[in-house]
Amino acid sequence: xxxxxxxxxxxxxxxxxxxxxxxxxxxxxxxxxxxxxxxxxxxxxxxxxxxxxxxxxxxxxxxxxxxxxxxxxxxxxxxxxxxxxxxxxxxxxxxxxxxxxxxxxxxxxxxxxxxxxxxxxxxxxxxxxxxxxxxxxxxxxxxxxxxxxxxxxxxxxxxxxx
Numbered sequence: 001x002x003x004x005x006x007x008x009x010x011x012x013x014x015x016x017x018x019x020x021x022x023x024x025x026x027x028x029x030x031x032x033x034x035x036x037x038x039x040x041x042x043x044x045x046x047x048x049x050x051x052x053x054x055x056x057x058x059x060x061x062x063x064x065x066x067x068x069x070x071x072x073x074x075x076x077x078x079x080x081x082x083x084x085x086x087x088x089x090x091x092x093x094x095x096x097x098x099x100x101x102x103x104x105x106x107x108x109x110x111x112x113x114x115x116x117x118x119x120x121x122x123x124x125x126x127x128x129x130x131x132x133x134x135x136x137x138x139x140x141x142x143x144x145x146x147x148x149x150x151x152x153x154x155x156x157x158x159x160x161x162x
Contacts, residue, residue, distance in 0.1 A: 012038050012040055013040065013044065013045075013048060015034070016031045016034050016035050016040065016045060016048065016049070017031070017048055017049075017052045019031040019034055020048075020049050020052050020053055021052050021053070021056045027053065027106055028049050028053060028136070028139065028140050028143055029143055031045075031049055032045070032046075032049065032140060032143040032144045032147045033143075033147045033150075033151065035049075035144065035147075036144065036147040036148050036151050037147075037151055042144055042148075045144065046137070046140045046141055046144055049136075049140045050133065050136050050137045050140055053107060053108075053136050053140075054129070054132065054133050054136055056107075056108050057107050057108050057111040057129070057132060058111070058129070059108075060108040060109070060111040060112040060115065061111040061112065061114060061115040061118075062115065063112060063115065064111070064112045064113065064114065064115020064116040064118070065115045065116075065118060067115075067116065068115065068116050068117075068118070073116070077116060077117070082116075082117045085117050086117050086118070086119050089114070089117075089128075107132060107136065111128075111132075114128060
């Protein structure tokens with residue numbers, strides 16, 4: 001009896017995480033709208049969105065690190081530009097981490113690019129992933145609030161129109 005009652009809730013959260021990690025659908029913008037529309041727990045939804053997107057960024061960063069060792073990648077990436085980009089990240093990494101992926105591209109492709117240019121002389125978690133986790137959390141909270149206002153407004157408009 002108890003397992004049957006939790007089954008639909010589990011599926012809704014699983015669908016929300018799948019929407020969040022699929023780059024073609026829209027990420028945290030659509031997944032927060034899905035959570036608000038289905039009246040899911042905001043705390044659990046924000047936590048799942050934050051953790052799933054951060055884990056996706058870690059996976060993409062690791063893939064970039066592994067691809068960096070391939071010889072044909074070195075032909076595509078100029079070492080001088082890589083060194084300049086790496087120095088720029090060392091200088092402004094924590095500030096970049098707060099805003100990375102919040103505009104149009106998204107955080108996972110940028111994490112992939114950072115994996116390609118990463119050199120192991122600085123702690124990447126201090127310079128990228130702690131600010132990235134913070135920004136994903138804050139943007140998830142902001143998107144959840146904005147989607148709550150928008151969906152409630154639309155429901156009220158159509159409720160009074162009928």
